[in-house]
Amino acid sequence: MPHRTPRPTACLALADGTLFYGRGFGATGTRTAELCFNTAMTGYQEIMTDPSYAGQIVTFTFPHIGNVGVNPDDDETADPVAEGMVVKWSPTEPSNWRAVERLSDWLARRGRVAIGGIDTRRLTRAIRQQGAPHVALAHDPEGNFDVEALVAAARGFSGLEGLDLAKTVTCAQSYRWNETRWAWPDGFGTQTEPRHKVVAVDYGAKRNILRCLASAGCDVTVLPATATAEDVLALDPDGVFLSNGPGDPAATGAYAVPMIQGVLDKDLPVFGICLGHQMLALALGGKTVKMNHGHHGANHPVKDLETGKVEITSMNHGFAVDAQSLPSGVEETHRSLFDGSNCGIRLSGKPVFSVQHHPEASPGPQDSFYLFERFASSMGR
Numbered sequence: 051m052p053h054r055t056p057r058p059t060a061c062l063a064l065a066d067g068t069l070f071y072g073r074g075f076g077a078t079g080t081r082t083a084e085l086c087f088n089t090a091m092t093g094y095q096e097i098m099t100d101p102s103y104a105g106q107i108v109t110f111t112f113p114h115i116g117n118v119g120v121n122p123d124d125d126e127t128a129d130p131v132a133e134g135m136v137v138k139w140s141p142t143e144p145s146n147w148r149a150v151e152r153l154s155d156w157l158a159r160r161g162r163v164a165i166g167g168i169d170t171r172r173l174t175r176a177i178r179q180q181g182a183p184h185v186a187l188a189h190d191p192e193g194n195f196d197v198e199a200l201v202a203a204a205r206g207f208s209g210l211e212g213l214d215l216a217k218t219v220t221c222a223q224s225y226r227w228n229e230t231r232w233a234w235p236d237g238f239g240t241q242t243e244p245r246h247k248v249v250a251v252d253y254g255a256k257r258n259i260l261r262c263l264a265s266a267g268c269d270v271t272v273l274p275a276t277a278t279a280e281d282v283l284a285l286d287p288d289g290v291f292l293s294n295g296p297g298d299p300a301a302t303g304a305y306a307v308p309m310i311q312g313v314l315d316k317d318l319p320v321f322g323i324c325l326g327h328q329m330l331a332l333a334l335g336g337k338t339v340k341m342n343h344g345h346h347g348a349n350h351p352v353k354d355l356e357t358g359k360v361e362i363t364s365m366n367h368g369f370a371v372d373a374q375s376l377p378s379g380v381e382e383t384h385r386s387l388f389d390g391s392n393c394g395i396r397l398s399g400k401p402v403f404s405v406q407h408h409p410e411a412s413p414g415p416q417d418s419f420y421l422f423e424r425f426a427s428s429m430g431r
């Protein structure tokens with residue numbers, strides 16, 4: 051019997067002309083984005099719904115993606131935010147008691163394209179070597195691809211530099227975080243009586259961050275990204291939290307920096323995560339830089355420079371704070387043991403600090419949860 055290879059139904063085109071063919075799933079159509087790779091072994095639903103992935107397509111280096119389906123509880127925001135996904139094996143039938151839907155149906159319903167059957171090792175090596183490429187990912191069940199047009203679309207993608215994407219994923223209006231579910235059911239910092247009034251500025255906040263703040267005893271009011279210092283201070287908070295978010299920190303800094311400086315003038319405790327960390331660094335006079343291929347995974351070792359302790363952390367960033375650019379009075383507190391890049395800062399002698407990694411995990415290890423407790427205790431007991 052002659053062996054017939056099924057016709058490819060998806061095509062991933064890199065701006066340098068490299069093509070990967072595979073089996074499409076999820077929505078049909080074409081998306082352009084920057085391509086990154088994520089090394090986490092679990093948490094594809096949390097990753098796809100992390101607002102910080104706006105403008106990006108994610109290559110999963112772990113081969114078994116989709117095997118636990120999707121469920122109503124693991125979304126980090128209402129919809130997937132990453133533009134699409136690239137995987138080694140097309141998803142099999144989900145097998146998990148929490149699954150309510152197949153990954154492919156969920157992606158299709160929410161307009162996200164995906165490609166399976168890809169040599170993700172080769173692709174990951176290419177990303178590491180050349181830096182995060184601009185790509186076009188097309189899914190067509192008929193398998194008709196105009197590859198020249200796809201490569202041209204990939205080349206036409208503007209890239210993330212200079213893009214303020216926080217505005218596109220922030221909440222439309224302020225709201226109070228009133229979910230009664232704690233960050234982790236196994237009981238980290240579960241707190242029933244909130245003691246600290248916190249304003250969280252939403253640049254694309256993951257829900258588990260808000261849960262962790264609540265679990266550490268914070269009563270959280272969330273404000274849109276463009277909130278001014280007056281908006282924040284009008285709520286008379288005990289502390290201000292700056293969230294994660296997508297895009298180029300320098301672009302979002304145009305309106306975030308004056309807000310943060312206004313808050314710092316009032317001597318309030320401030321805690322930032324990821325984009326929030328980058329925003330705080332900019333507000334304190336530092337600079338951010340675009341990384342070659344960034345950090346995206348759940349296994350990144352970070353050293354606490356004060357204690358010498360190493361935390362295994364969850365990461366998702368393509369920009370970094372340039373530690374050399376930090377003015378005196380701003381200390382580097384954490385550093386990546388993968389590449390030495392900056393992972394944390396503190397304003398000397400003040401309860402003003404931030405980290406590049408994700409202490410809320412989701413997905414990932416919970417080693418860094420202490421940072422939420424540090425923020426809570428900086429607001430008094």
Ligand SMILES: NC(=O)CC[C@H](N)C(=O)O
Nearest residue numbers: 102294295324325368369
């Ligand atoms: N997770 C984040 O907040 C990401 C921050 C920023 N957009 C970056 O890519 O570095």
